Amino acid sequence: MPEAVAEVRKAVDRLYGHRVMRRRSPEVTSEAALRGARASAALDGADWPLEEVRRRSDFGGDPGARTVGAALRISAEAGQLLSVWRHSPLQVLARLHLLAVGDADESAGRPRSAGEGVAELFPLELAAVEGVEEAVSGAVELPPAPQVEEVAARLDQLSRLLVARAEGAASGTPALVVAAVVHGELLALRPFASHNGMIARAAQRIVLISEGLDPKAICPVEVGLAELGTAAYQEALRGYLGGTPEGMAAWIGHCGKALRLGVRESTAVCEAMQRGMV
Numbered sequence: 487m488p489e490a491v492a493e494v495r496k497a498v499d500r501l502y503g504h505r506v507m508r509r510r511s512p513e514v515t516s517e518a519a520l521r522g523a524r525a526s527a528a529l530d531g532a533d534w535p536l537e538e539v540r541r542r543s544d545f546g547g548d549p550g551a552r553t554v555g556a557a558l559r560i561s562a563e564a565g566q567l568l569s570v571w572r573h574s575p576l577q578v579l580a581r582l583h584l585l586a587v588g589d590a591d592e593s594a595g596r597p598r599s600a601g602e603g604v605a606e607l608f609p610l611e612l613a614a615v616e617g618v619e620e621a622v623s624g625a626v627e628l629p630p631a632p633q634v635e636e637v638a639a640r641l642d643q644l645s646r647l648l649v650a651r652a653e654g655a656a657s658g659t660p661a662l663v664v665a666a667v668v669h670g671e672l673l674a675l676r677p678f679a680s681h682n683g684m685i686a687r688a689a690q691r692i693v694l695i696s697e698g699l700d701p702k703a704i705c706p707v708e709v710g711l712a713e714l715g716t717a718a719y720q721e722a723l724r725g726y727l728g729g730t731p732e733g734m735a736a737w738i739g740h741c742g743k744a745l746r747l748g749v750r751e752s753t754a755v756c757e758a759m760q761r762g763m764v
Contacts, residue, residue: 522706523561531609586681661697670726710744
């Protein structure tokens with residue numbers, strides 16, 4: 487795990503040292519947000535080409551369009567929620583859910599209640615498109631979402647730990663590890679009736695910004711997760727859910743690999759800008 491943390495830190499530092507970042511960092515941030523949103527929507531079953539996401543303005547039609555629209559709204563606002571995140575992470579999670587479903591939905595911003603269903607984290611139709619037999623056949627099977635009482639208790643504990651860390655009262659755990667744990671815990675708990683994967687990935691990005699590893703939000707980790715594939719994502723999450731040291735290390739390593747791929751994506755954007763192609 488120390489090696490994964492060091493490799494991520496080195497890759498991020500190289501990107502921040504790129505000459506384009508000195509002059510055009512807001513553009514890189516905007517492009518990273520767009521690409522991250524596209525990738526997060528793809529992981530939720532709406533795998534649109536980047537240029538289609540860039541071109542479209544109407545996201546209220548079919549389910550795929552609504553998924554892409556939800557990802558774009560979350561991505562656009564996530565970086566503005568840092569001050570709230572530091573003292574009330576649960577309030578931010580509620581806001582992210584409201585952004586995803588829209589305020590006309592009665593479940594908006596509200597954790598699921600006892601007996602309420604919860605949407606699948608990994609839509610089978612996405613796995614079928616990717617040709618991932620394991621996901622379709624159920625070879626990579628995740629346990630059901632916990633009961634709401636357990637969800638509430640674990641969310642409260644997670645929130646307390648994050649607030650204590652923001653106040654300087656927590657240990658010096660690396661930012662990558664904190665972000666991976668927040669990501670994994672939200673996927674495990676599935677606190678809302680829908681959009682839990684999208685919200686978990688956005689929360690991971692907020693942690694990376696808040697912890698200072700990626701303060702300008704230029705490393706779209708969602709791109710890396712999509713590139714590594716749904717089957718690998720599921721398998722790594724199963725390791726996290728197992729709770730063993732090996733499983734945790736595999737999950738953190740997977741998140742680190744995804745972040746490095748996100749760095750590679752934005753490095754390519756910077757190179758294109760430097761050549762005058764963007």
